[in-house]
Amino acid sequence: MTHPKIFLQHGATQSQNRLGRNAVTLLGLLTMLALLVLANLLFGARTLPLTMLGKLWQPTADDHLSLVLQARLPRLLCGMLAGMALAMAGCVIQALCRNPLADPGLLGVNAGASASLVTLGLWSATAGLSLFWQALPGALLASALVYMMSRAQQSQGQSAAVRLILAGAAISAVLGAYVQARVLLNPQLFDGFRYWMAGSLSGLGWPEFHALWPYLLPAAVLLWLLAPALNLMLLDNHTAKALGASQGWQGLLAWLGATLLCAAATAIVGPLAFVGLASAHLARRYLTLNFRLLLPGAALIGGAMVLLADLLARVLMPPAELLTGIMVALLGAPFLYLMARGQNLKEAS
Numbered sequence: 001m002t003h004p005k006i007f008l009q010h011g012a013t014q015s016q017n018r019l020g021r022n023a024v025t026l027l028g029l030l031t032m033l034a035l036l037v038l039a040n041l042l043f044g045a046r047t048l049p050l051t052m053l054g055k056l057w058q059p060t061a062d063d064h065l066s067l068v069l070q071a072r073l074p075r076l077l078c079g080m081l082a083g084m085a086l087a088m089a090g091c092v093i094q095a096l097c098r099n100p101l102a103d104p105g106l107l108g109v110n111a112g113a114s115a116s117l118v119t120l121g122l123w124s125a126t127a128g129l130s131l132f133w134q135a136l137p138g139a140l141l142a143s144a145l146v147y148m149m150s151r152a153q154q155s156q157g158q159s160a161a162v163r164l165i166l167a168g169a170a171i172s173a174v175l176g177a178y179v180q181a182r183v184l185l186n187p188q189l190f191d192g193f194r195y196w197m198a199g200s201l202s203g204l205g206w207p208e209f210h211a212l213w214p215y216l217l218p219a220a221v222l223l224w225l226l227a228p229a230l231n232l233m234l235l236d237n238h239t240a241k242a243l244g245a246s247q248g249w250q251g252l253l254a255w256l257g258a259t260l261l262c263a264a265a266t267a268i269v270g271p272l273a274f275v276g277l278a279s280a281h282l283a284r285r286y287l288t289l290n291f292r293l294l295l296p297g298a299a300l301i302g303g304a305m306v307l308l309a310d311l312l313a314r315v316l317m318p319p320a321e322l323l324t325g326i327m328v329a330l331l332g333a334p335f336l337y338l339m340a341r342g343q344n345l346k347e348a349s
Contacts, residue, residue, distance in 0.1 A: 018288065022287055022288055022293055022297075025286050025287055025297065026287070026293070026296065026297060026300070029297060029300035029301060029304065030300060032300075032304050033080070033300050033303055033304045033307070036304050036307040036308055036311065037076060037080070037307065039307075039311055040072060040075075040076040040307055040310065040311050041068055041072050041073065041076065043311060043314070043315050044072065044314045044315065044318075045314065045318045045319045045321070048068065070205065070206075071205075074204060074205045074206045074208070074209045075201050075202075075204045075205075075310070076307060076310070077209050078201060078204040078208050078209050078212060078268055078269065079201045079204075079269065079303075079306045079307055079310050079324070080303040080306065080307055081209075081212055081213060081216055081265070081303070082212070082265035082268055082269045082272070082306060083265075083272075083275055083279075083302035083303040083304070083305055083306030083307070084216070084220075084299035084300075084302050084303045085216050085219075085220075085261035085262065085264060085265035085302075086104055086261070086262060086265050086266075086272060086275040086276040086279070086302055087275060087276055087279030087280065087283075087298040087299050087301060087302025087303070087305075088220060088223060088258070088261055088295050088298055088299050088302070089104040089107070089258040089259075089261040089262040089265075089276055090102075090103065090104050090275070090276025090277055090279055090280040090298065090302075091230075091276075091279075091280040091283065091291065091294055091295055091298050092223055092230065092254050092255075092257065092258040093106055093107065093258055093276070094280055095230050095233045095234055095254070095291070096161065096164060096233060096251060096254060096255065096258075097161045097164050097165055098161045098233075098234065099161065099165065100280075100281065101277070102165070102277075103276055103277045104258070104262040104266075104276040105168075105172065105271065105276075106146075106164065106165060106168035106169070106172075107142075107143045107146060107168060107255075107258065107259055107262055107263075108142035108143050108145065108146040108167075108168050108171040108172055108175070109139040109142060109143050109259065109262045109263050109266050110139075110172070110266055110271040111142055111171065111172040111174075111175035111176050111179070112138040112139045112140070112141055112142020112143065112145075112171075112175060112263075113135035113136070113138050113139040113142075113263065113266045113267055113271070114135075114138070114175065114176075114179045114193075114197065114271075115138045115142070115175040115178055115179050115182075116134060116135050116136070116137050116138020116139065116141075117131065117134050117135045117138070117193060117196065118179050118182040118183060118186075118193055119138070119182070120134040120137075120138075130207070130208070130211070131196055131267065131268075132208060132211050132212070132264075132267045132268050133211070133267075134267075135196075135266065135267035136263055136264065136267040139259075139262070139263035139266055139267055140259065140260075140263050142171055142175060143255075143259040143262075143263065144259075145171055146164070146167045146168045146171050147164075147167075147252070147255050149163075149167035149170070149171070150163040150164045150166075150167040150168075151163075195323075196270045197270055197271065198270065198323045198325045198326065199269055199270035199271060199272045199273075199323060199324055199325020199326075199328060200269065200270060200323045200324050200325060201269055201306075201310050201324045202321060202323075202324075204268065204269075208268055211268075212264055212265075212268050215260050215261075215263070215264035216260075216261060216264055216265075218260075219256075219257040219258075219260035219261045219264075220257075220261065220295075220299070222253060222256070222257040223254065223257040223258070223261075223291075223295060224291075224292070224295055224296075226250060226253055226254050226257070226291075227290070227291035227292045227294075227295065228291075228292075229250040229254070230254060230291040231289070231290060231291055233250075233251070233254075234289065262276070269306075269324070269325075270325060271325075272306065272324070272325055272328045273325070273328060273329050273332060274328060274329065274331070274332025274333075274335065274336070275302050275305055275306060275328060275332070276302070277332070277336075278301075278305065278332050278335045278336075279298045279299075279301040279302035279305060280294075280298050281335075282298075282301050283297040283298035283301055305328065305331065306324070306328065308331065309324050309327035309328040309330075309331055310324045310327070312327045313326070313327045
């Protein structure tokens with residue numbers, strides 16, 4: 001008969017091994033993100049010497065330094081924060097929907113931001129606002145409408161997760177039709193709208209960064225504090241309730257946090273496809289299902305993914321610049337193929 005202490009020691013050893021692997025993985029992700037930050041500062045239409053970074057804190061009128069401080073640094077910070085926000089929102093939405101294919105777009109944020117943009121862009125009172133402030137109200141309102149519809153439709157045989165998905169799809173379809181009609185009826189909207197819709201970091205500066213982070217920081221802290229509840233939401237409803245998870249107020253807070261993250265990021269950079277979906281999957285695969293580690297891990301992956309896409313967009317065809325959203329899609333499409341292939345191999349085995 002095996003002594004109980006052996007089982008306890010074995011369990012403690014496994015826990016320590018997992019903790020060590022997770023720490024190494026997070027350190028590797030942090031290193032990768034730091035290298036991409038460095039590369040984004042140095043490379044672009046003009047390649048800068050590494051010694052330029054040592055002058056960042058020295059007051060000087062150097063043109064290279066001005067390029068870094070006024071163009072590249074705020075751009076990469078906005079892109080990195082947007083990628084982190086979409087990644088964390090993706091993790092939360094997949095937990096709330098209990099669907100590994102759920103994407104932040106199910107919040108209705110993308111469609112709401114687009115509808116707000118094509119509506120407020122025609123008003124003289126709001127025409128002078130930045131794209132961020134034109135897109136944010138619609139993103140928040142659309143997500144709120146999706147949540148209220150999902151809570152109102154208490155249909156028998158349908159879980160809350162299914163109702164969320166159906167409500168998100170319905171709102172997105174209606175707002176998508178509205179956006180298409182507005183663009184067709186007002187051709188002057190088309191140029192600016194398609195540029196935002198494709199997803200781009202071009203032209204982002206310090207005003208956009210200062211508008212972005214006040215939404216992201218409290219939302220990220222809120223979701224991290226809700227990590228224990230999010231862990232339980234991965235279980236079925238009866239088990240989660242038995243363990244103390246509240247699908248009511250805790251689910252509402254998680255939805256609110258994910259909405260703030262996704263709405264602010266989308267309003268700044270446009271709807272970047274695959275970031276939320278891919279980052280959440282990679283974090284679960286190489287880290288853990290514990291949201292206390294999953295959220296920061298996914299954030300590092302999402303930030304790195306957007307920075308890599310933006311770097312490639314700037315260096316592949318100099319001095320011309322591709323749209324960051326195009327590069328994100330090109331990076332995300334192979335991921336979806338590999339994910340589906342891996343799932344097929346797993347089922348076959």
